[in-house]
Amino acid sequence: MNTESATRYEPLPGRVGHVAAVESLTLDGRRHFFGFDHRSDLVVSPLIEDPDAMAAFAAAHLRQTDGPHDPAYWAVLVADAVDGSDLVGDNADRTFTxxxxxxxxxxxxxxxxxxxxxxxxxxxxxxxxxxxxxxxxxxxxxxxxxxxxxxxxxxxxxxxxxxxxxxxxxxxxxxxxxxxxxxxxxxxxxxxxxxxxxxxxxxxx
Known part of the structure; x- marks a missing residue:
């Protein structure tokens, strides 16, 4: 994991410690990941392009229902967010230019x-x-x-x-x-x- 890229993102004010999933969107062909609290309909991270950085951010600032997890755990959720989403069923809906x-x-x-x-x-x-x-x-x-x-x-x-x-x-x-x-x-x-x-x-x- 690239340590520098994994630590350059600051959490959003007041949005630390949420139980969250990882979602993604594509802008001009570049994928960006973000944390999302589905129970509150709330974005809980900045947009993060580097998958390793997203996993590290989530390990530091987000939770699952059973508590915190390490970056390796979150890396699996980041990878799943490339092709899957709990927000929309069609990838075209999360693709923008x-x-x-x-x-x-x-x-x-x-x-x-x-x-x-x-x-x-x-x-x-x-x-x-x-x-x-x-x-x-x-x-x-x-x-x-x-x-x-x-x-x-x-x-x-x-x-x-x-x-x-x-x-x-x-x-x-x-x-x-x-x-x-x-x-x-x-x-x-x-x-x-x-x-x-x-x-x-x-x-x-």
Missing amino acids: TDGLRTGLPEPGGHLLYLLDAATDLDVETGLPADVDRACGRLGHAGPQDDDFADTVDHCLETVIAHGPLHRPDEWTVVRGHLTAAIAALPGNWGLLFGPLAEGLARID
């Missing part, structure tokens, strides 16, 4: 939005621009303070994809405001995946 993220919008209710919600530190009740709440009110949809706000975002995203941002300005305000704030609140290096999406959102008027 920078160009695709920069030029398109995420699928409503899709894996990309799920990962964003699981990774971000955003508090939707207090961390969104005021115009998002006002747009929700004009649309008659649940606002950031409501439990159904995630459904509001999905509905607005579907509408924007179908009709275009210029034709649905209130829906676009909700989508862009929420996604931009959520991406800005990402911990660690999760901007590797979501940074291009933020760039694309910023370019759409």
Whole structure:
């Protein structure tokens, strides 16, 4: 194991000691691993490209239900995460490109939005621009303070994809405001995946 690469990743603030599995995604043909607490729907590690580093990180900062394990144990789970996932059944759903993220919008209710919600530190009740709440009110949809706000975002995203941002300005305000704030609140290096999406959102008027 490469000791230097295995120790260069800092844990995410407040996300140490979770009972977690190992998941992975591919960005521009490069696989990245990460820890995931399925019981809490929570990302619990940075994106880690080196399998040895992922195994070492998990041994140091994550647990299984029976407690901590050594890197050799975690290396098996890392290898399994290449072809298998407990989050999605289709590998295409966890395969992304920078160009695709920069030029398109995420699928409503899709894996990309799920990962964003699981990774971000955003508090939707207090961390969104005021115009998002006002747009929700004009649309008659649940606002950031409501439990159904995630459904509001999905509905607005579907509408924007179908009709275009210029034709649905209130829906676009909700989508862009929420996604931009959520991406800005990402911990660690999760901007590797979501940074291009933020760039694309910023370019759409």
